[in-house]
Amino acid sequence: MIDLPVKVKKYGGTSVGSVESIRSVAQDLASEHQQGIPQLVVVSAMAKTTDKLLGMALQITPRPRARELDMLLTTGEQVSIALLAMAVHELGTNAIALTGAQCGILTDGNFSRARIQNIATDKIYKLLEEDNIVIVAGFQGITSDQEITTLGRGGSDTTATALAAALKSPVCEIYTDVDGVFTASPRIVSDARLLEFIGYDEMLEFAASGSHVLHPRCVEIASKYDISLEVRSSFHHRPGTTVVREELLEKVAITGVTGDAEIARIALMRVKDIPGVAARISKTLADANVHIQLIIQGIRHDQTNDFSLIISQEDAQHSQEILQRVSKEVEAQEIQVDTHVARVSVIGSGVASNPGVAARMFQALADNEINIQLISSSEIRIACIILEDQLDSAIRALHEAFDLSNLERKQIPTT
Amino acid sequence: MIDLPVKVKKYGGTSVGSVESIRSVAQDLASEHQQGIPQLVVVSAMAKTTDKLLGMALQITPRPRARELDMLLTTGEQVSIALLAMAVHELGTNAIALTGAQCGILTDGNFSRARIQNIATDKIYKLLEEDNIVIVAGFQGITSDQEITTLGRGGSDTTATALAAALKSPVCEIYTDVDGVFTASPRIVSDARLLEFIGYDEMLEFAASGSHVLHPRCVEIASKYDISLEVRSSFHHRPGTTVVREELLEKVAITGVTGDAEIARIALMRVKDIPGVAARISKTLADANVHIQLIIQGIRHDQTNDFSLIISQEDAQHSQEILQRVSKEVEAQEIQVDTHVARVSVIGSGVASNPGVAARMFQALADNEINIQLISSSEIRIACIILEDQLDSAIRALHEAFDLSNLERKQIPTT
Numbered sequence: 001m002i003d004l005p006v007k008v009k010k011y012g013g014t015s016v017g018s019v020e021s022i023r024s025v026a027q028d029l030a031s032e033h034q035q036g037i038p039q040l041v042v043v044s045a046m047a048k049t050t051d052k053l054l055g056m057a058l059q060i061t062p063r064p065r066a067r068e069l070d071m072l073l074t075t076g077e078q079v080s081i082a083l084l085a086m087a088v089h090e091l092g093t094n095a096i097a098l099t100g101a102q103c104g105i106l107t108d109g110n111f112s113r114a115r116i117q118n119i120a121t122d123k124i125y126k127l128l129e130e131d132n133i134v135i136v137a138g139f140q141g142i143t144s145d146q147e148i149t150t151l152g153r154g155g156s157d158t159t160a161t162a163l164a165a166a167l168k169s170p171v172c173e174i175y176t177d178v179d180g181v182f183t184a185s186p187r188i189v190s191d192a193r194l195l196e197f198i199g200y201d202e203m204l205e206f207a208a209s210g211s212h213v214l215h216p217r218c219v220e221i222a223s224k225y226d227i228s229l230e231v232r233s234s235f236h237h238r239p240g241t242t243v244v245r246e247e248l249l250e251k252v253a254i255t256g257v258t259g260d261a262e263i264a265r266i267a268l269m270r271v272k273d274i275p276g277v278a279a280r281i282s283k284t285l286a287d288a289n290v291h292i293q294l295i296i297q298g299i300r301h302d303q304t305n306d307f308s309l310i311i312s313q314e315d316a317q318h319s320q321e322i323l324q325r326v327s328k329e330v331e332a333q334e335i336q337v338d339t340h341v342a343r344v345s346v347i348g349s350g351v352a353s354n355p356g357v358a359a360r361m362f363q364a365l366a367d368n369e370i371n372i373q374l375i376s377s378s379e380i381r382i383a384c385i386i387l388e389d390q391l392d393s394a395i396r397a398l399h400e401a402f403d404l405s406n407l408e409r410k411q412i413p414t415t
Numbered sequence: 416m417i418d419l420p421v422k423v424k425k426y427g428g429t430s431v432g433s434v435e436s437i438r439s440v441a442q443d444l445a446s447e448h449q450q451g452i453p454q455l456v457v458v459s460a461m462a463k464t465t466d467k468l469l470g471m472a473l474q475i476t477p478r479p480r481a482r483e484l485d486m487l488l489t490t491g492e493q494v495s496i497a498l499l500a501m502a503v504h505e506l507g508t509n510a511i512a513l514t515g516a517q518c519g520i521l522t523d524g525n526f527s528r529a530r531i532q533n534i535a536t537d538k539i540y541k542l543l544e545e546d547n548i549v550i551v552a553g554f555q556g557i558t559s560d561q562e563i564t565t566l567g568r569g570g571s572d573t574t575a576t577a578l579a580a581a582l583k584s585p586v587c588e589i590y591t592d593v594d595g596v597f598t599a600s601p602r603i604v605s606d607a608r609l610l611e612f613i614g615y616d617e618m619l620e621f622a623a624s625g626s627h628v629l630h631p632r633c634v635e636i637a638s639k640y641d642i643s644l645e646v647r648s649s650f651h652h653r654p655g656t657t658v659v660r661e662e663l664l665e666k667v668a669i670t671g672v673t674g675d676a677e678i679a680r681i682a683l684m685r686v687k688d689i690p691g692v693a694a695r696i697s698k699t700l701a702d703a704n705v706h707i708q709l710i711i712q713g714i715r716h717d718q719t720n721d722f723s724l725i726i727s728q729e730d731a732q733h734s735q736e737i738l739q740r741v742s743k744e745v746e747a748q749e750i751q752v753d754t755h756v757a758r759v760s761v762i763g764s765g766v767a768s769n770p771g772v773a774a775r776m777f778q779a780l781a782d783n784e785i786n787i788q789l790i791s792s793s794e795i796r797i798a799c800i801i802l803e804d805q806l807d808s809a810i811r812a813l814h815e816a817f818d819l820s821n822l823e824r825k826q827i828p829t830t
Contacts, residue, residue, distance in 0.1 A: 019474045053494070059434045060498055061505040068504070068512050072497035075490035079468070082487035083475055089483070090476040097483055101516070102561050146517050 002038050002128055006167045010042040010138065010160035014177035015234035016080045017047035025175075025234060026087035029133050033093050038128045040167065042138040042160040043084055045076025066111035070140075070150045074100070077137035077156070085135050095133040098123075100140035100148075105159065107141035107149045113289065114141055114149035115217075116158070119166040136163065154215030161218040165225040172222065173230045174214065180231045180240030181206060181213050183256040183404035188392050191405040195255065196239075198409070199246030202255050202347050203229075205381045208293075209345040210260025219243065246349050250410045253350035253357055254402040259391045261342040263293065264316035265373070268323065270304040270333035277330050281307060284326050290315045294376050294383075304333070308374060310385065313339055341373065342391040345383040346398055352379045364401035370394050417453050417543055421582045425457040425553065425575035429592035430649035431495045432462035440590075440649060441502035444548050448508050453543045455582065457553040457575040458499055460491025481526035485555075485565045489515070492552035492571070500550050510548040513538075515555035515563075520574065522556035522564045528704060529556055529564035530632075531573070534581040551578065569630035576633040580640040587637065588645045589629065595646050595655030596621060596628050598671040598819035603807050606820040610670065611654075613824070614661030617670050617762050618644075620796045623708075624760040625675025634658065661764050665825045668765035668772055669817040674806045676757040678708065679731035680788070683738065685719040685748035692745050696722060699741050705730045708758075709791050709798075719748070723789060725800060728754055756788065757806040760798040761813055767794045779816035785809050 009029075016022050032039060053072050057064040064072075081097035088095035104120030127134050138156025141149045151158050157174060164172040181203065182192040198206070200223035207216040213231060222229045222243065232240030271277055278297060285292055294310035311319055320337050327335055344365075351357050361382055365372060370393065374385040386394055399405065424444075431437050447454060468487050472479040479487075496512035503510035519535030542549050553571025556564045566573050572589060579587040596618070597607040613621070615638035622631040628646055637644050637658065647655030686692055693712060700707055709725035726734055735752050742750055759780075766772050776797055780787060785808065789800040801809055814820065 019471070022475065056434070056494075056498060057501055060437065060501045064501045065504055068497045068500045071512055071514070072494060075493045078490045078493075079471075079487060082483045083471060085483045086472055086475045086479045086487075089480055097486055099486070099563070102563075148514070148517075 002125065004036070004038055006038045006040050006128060006169050007032070007171070007173070008040050008042070008160055008164040008167065008169045009173045009175060010156055011044065011234055012156070012176040013044040013047040013049070015175050016043055016084060021234070022080075022083050022087045026084060026091055029088055029095070030091040030093040033133055040124065040128070040134045040136065040163055041084070042136050042156055042163060043077060043080045044138050044156040045073075046080050049076040049079070067147065070111045071148050073150055074137070074140040074148050077139050081135045081137045088133055088135070093133065094131050095135055096127050097135045099137045100159070101142035101146070103136045105141040105162070107143060107151070109143045109145070109147060109149065110289070111147075111149055113152040116141060116151070116162045119162060121166050124167065151217070154212070154218075157215040157218035158221065161221040161227060161229070164227045165221055169227065171228045171230060173232065175232060175234035176213065177233065177235070178213060179233050179238065181211070181256070183407055184258070184395050184399045185211075188259070188395050189399045192399065193405055193407050195241050195407075195409055197242050197244060197249050197411055198255060199249055199349055200243060201246055201380055202349055203243045205345065205347045205378070206256060206258055209258040209343065209347065209381065209383065210262070211258045214243070248411055250412055251350055252348060252407065252409055253354045254346050254348035254404065255407070255409065256347050256404065257344065257395050257398045257402070258347065259342060259344050259395045261388050261391055262313045263310055263341060263343055264313045264337060264339045265341045265385065266309045266311065266316070266319060266323065267336040267338070268307040268327070268330070268332040268334075269336065270302075271307055272331035273303045273305050277305070278307065280326065280330055281309070281323070284322055285309075285311075285319055288318065288322050290319050290322075294374070296374055296376070310343070310374070340388045341385050342388040343383050343385055344391060344394040344398065345381050346402065347381045349380050351377070351382060358382050360401055361398060364397045365394060368393055368397045370397070417540065419451070419453055421453045421455050421543060421584050422447070422586070422588070423455050423457070423575055423579040423582065423584045424588045424590060425571055426459065426649055427571070427591040428459040428462040428464070430590050431458055431499060436649070437495075437498055437502045441499060441506055444503055444510070445506040445508040448548055455539065455543070455549045455551065455578055456499070457551050457571055457578060458492060458495045459553050459571040460488075461495050464491040464494070482562065485526045486563050488565055489552070489555040489563050492554055496550045496552045503548055503550070508548065509546050510550055511542050512550045514552045515574070516557035516561070518551045520556040520577070522558060522566070524558045524560070524562060524564065525704070526564055528567040531556060531566070531577045534577060536581050539582065566632070569627070569633075572630040572633035573636065576636040576642060576644070579642045580636055584642065586643045586645060588647065590647060590649035591628065592648065592650070593628060594648045594653065596626065596671070598822055599673070599810050599814045600626075603674070603810050604814045607814065608820055608822050610656050610822070610824055612657050612659060612664050612826055613670060614664055614764055615658060616661055616795055617764055618658045620760065620762040620793070621671060621673055624673040624758065624762065624796065624798065625677070626673045629658070663826055665827055666765055667763060667822065667824055668769045669761050669763035669819065670822070670824065671762050671819065672759065672810050672813045672817070673762065674757060674759050674810045676803050676806055677728045678725055678756060678758055679728045679752060679754045680756045680800065681724045681726065681731070681734060681738065682751040682753070683722040683742070683745070683747040684751065685717075686722055687746035688718045688720050692720070693722065695741070695745055696724070696738070699737060700726075700734055703733065703737050705734050705737075709789070711789055711791070725758070725789070755803045756800050757803040758798050758800055759806060759809040759813065760796050761817065762796045764795050766792070766797060773797050775816055776813060779812045780809060783808055783812045785812070
């Protein structure tokens with residue numbers, strides 16, 4: 001039996017991006033192993049590997065089938081777990097590498113965006129009891145028919161959190177190439193502040209709004225199973241950002257500003273105003289696995305409607321083709337696709353309770369002559385669709401308007 | 416039900432070495448598919464991939480564990496089957512890629528040199544009946560414990576022949592980067608002749624003696640299940656070499672000359688002459704998975720023996736360390752390792768019945784001032800250990816001495 005809770009860690013592609021990085025990760029693992037801490041480590045593909053593999057596929061066919069693409073891409077993680085295990089062995093420490101299939105990560109059959117259905121933990125516990133560091137390939141799973149699946153981009157985060165949940169670990173450490181979650185991207189805002197803490201829901205909105213630090217599905221799982229996520233750099237030992245329940249944190253109006261340029265706006269113009277049209281459009285795209293981030297219906301005077309859909313840029317061409325096909329059915333007069341748009345969002349658990357937030361946001365954008373095309377808001381987020389080339393200046397304007405470089409976010413003291 | 420026998424093909428690393436080569440293989444497959452021929456295709460890793468992966472492992476540790484090495488190397492074939500399937504899809508033809516595990520290639524647990532124990536054919540037949548070209552990763556298998564194994568270098572040939580046996584196919588086509596099997600390596604002998612036919616046993620000796628065209632285990636399986644192997648180039652459509660039962664072929668004394676520089680000679684000097692010493696040495700090396708190609712014991716006058724072992728060069732260092740450890744036990748005075756040796760062999764079903772063959776061989780070597788260190792012979796082969804830097808001239812001398820550039824090998828007419 002293992003006495004301590006299993007420490008679950010995830011290392012991203014840059015953290016294992018070279019032989020030197022792999023060695024350095026192995027050092028960290030071996031040194032914690034010597035302290036008697038049982039560890040399960042999820043690893044991504046080495047940096048750039050996934051893109052390289054994808055590039056080979058695209059040289060062969062512009063639209064590879066998802067099944068074979070998953071089979072291709074999963075080799076990336078299989079390479080990194082084998083190499084990391086070897087590096088740990090080289091330090092005289094026991095380690096065993098497991099593919100998704102070997103680790104018993106059972107998923108549904110939706111290639112390229114599969115969801116984990118079950119994780120068998122017997123084998124993991126057995127290997128941990130035998131004093132192994134267990135190293136698991138992220139991003140991948142297997143169906144009950146032995147088909148190899150992937151969980152979608154960033155899926156290694158999901159693998160790690162799902163394993164933490166299965167092993168009832170209270171914490172999952174996510175090692176990456178950034179120091180943690182910032183009030184805005186430090187590439188854009190030079191005085192962006194590292195957040196010591198952030199709530200699950202806020203983090204979800206960060207992830208859904210263009211921050212690539214964590215995968216949304218991973219945050220959902222962490223929230224559901226109450227797992228603290230510790231996001232930190234693998235290149236030094238300073239603390240990063242801890243993602244916990246909002247209730248544990250002092251309230252602040254706005255936690256951060258995010259931008260996403262990887263979106264596209266599809267407009268269906270002058271759609272006949274008959275019941276069920278919005279549903280028909282949504283269902284058609286959903287059936288094609290396109291996630292609609294936002295749908296806005298404006299009413300015209302001539303008994304037709306204009307629909308605006310915000311989707312990810314990579315789905316744009318595919319969606320346009322699909323909508324072209326159903327345009328007759330829904331009597332749309334025209335379909336426009338605009339990829340030169342971006343979304344800027346302010347996020348914070350105080351958005352709903354502070355009506356002044358929206359006003360301050362719009363004013364700051366207006367002051368910088370940034371035109372707002374569409375607005376959407378939720379309990380903890382206000383998002384504006386703007387021109388893509390104004391995104392960076394919008395982020396800087398909002399970061400300043402909400403004085404985020406002086407943000408202090410603390411845990412509520414538990415006494 | 417499938418009416419025709421399944422055509423089993425194997426493509427080597429060079430045949431799928433680039434996007435262009437993969438496309439060209441896909442063309443050939445699709446065109447046979449259109450003729451209604453059910454096809455199962457075994458694919459190696461893209462040329463240089465295995466070496467690249469191995470290189471990464473060796474950067475991390477000089478002696479990677481076999482389990483993790485197999486996990487690493489098998490990704491190479493997984494990449495090529497995915498890409499080849501995509502290339503076939505692109506031509507509008509059905510194809511499905513299967514890893515060794517998915518194809519049900521069950522092996523024992525000897526990592527890096529596993530042996531196939533069973534192949535489940537139900538899934539293959541089902542996929543073929545659904546009009547798919549079935550594309551299988553060569554070289555790899557899975558144990559009943561879900562451990563990923565490899566069959567050793569060149570193992571894709573073995574995968575293909577084992578699948579042909581399981582599917583009761585009378586023929587297995589091996590596509591490679593050479594035109595077939597020659598009387599000697601055309602790189603060394605400019606007028607070497609392409610053999611239209613060769614017998615299994617001769618082919619086995621070719622494979623065991625340094626010809627890398629076919630993997631020995633593959634020839635064994637072909638012989639056992641009476642499968643004709645057709646070795647041919649994937650770069651044109653000319654016929655290559657067909658490997659069949661010796662009884663179907665007209666007898667010739669010598670079929671070819673092969674050389675192998677990748678050997679090492681280990682000498683154990685002045686081993687005390689007590690019973691069981693040879694057995695003890697053999698067993699120790701066998702336990703370490705070292706294959707002894709030749710063991711020769713010479714008697715000295717002082718009641719000690721000298722043992723000479725011929726092994727592959729890659730096993731040399733490992734074997735020396737092992738023998739160092741047991742040298743006390745067997746009372747060896749000295750262990751010498753020489754990697755500057757090579758083996759030259761003449762092969763042919765007429766060796767045993769033509770006593771003149773040996774004499775002609777030794778004379779040809781003597782005429783060229785090539786000193787023979789050791790000799791071994793079998794029914795269909797005579798091999799001499801010589802200095803490595805004399806190997807090429809030895810091959811040329813023997814090819815000429817046996818007039819192999821004028822060799823005609825025919826099937827016995829069946830009337």
